[in-house]
Amino acid sequence: MDADGGNVRQRTDNPGSDINPAWSPDGTWIAFASNRDRDFNIYVMDADGGNVQQLTDHLAYEPSLAWSPVP
Numbered sequence: 001m002d003a004d005g006g007n008v009r010q011r012t013d014n015p016g017s018d019i020n021p022a023w024s025p026d027g028t029w030i031a032f033a034s035n036r037d038r039d040f041n042i043y044v045m046d047a048d049g050g051n052v053q054q055l056t057d058h059l060a061y062e063p064s065l066a067w068s069p070v071p
Contacts, residue, residue, distance in 0.1 A: 011049035022065040023047075031065045 012018045016036030023030055031044045040059045045052040 011045065012052075018043075020063065020065050022067055024067050025069065031067065033059075033063045033065060 011030065012032075012034075014034070014036045016034050018032050018034045018036070021030050021032040028047055029044050030047060031042060033040050034043055035041075037054075040062050041054055042056045042059070042063055042065065043052055043054050
């Protein structure tokens, strides 16, 4: 999606819910939560939707996400 909310494009496609997306400060990654494997976990992917990586294993809650600046 553009900064003004236009040009929306789908980046994920699976039977679970992908929620709470957070763009990295440099715009190259998107972090999000998903229950695609039954439990919610945190994932990251390239801004174009490729290179999806699972970062956690079986969270007990639905996380909200934010990026932390690198010192």
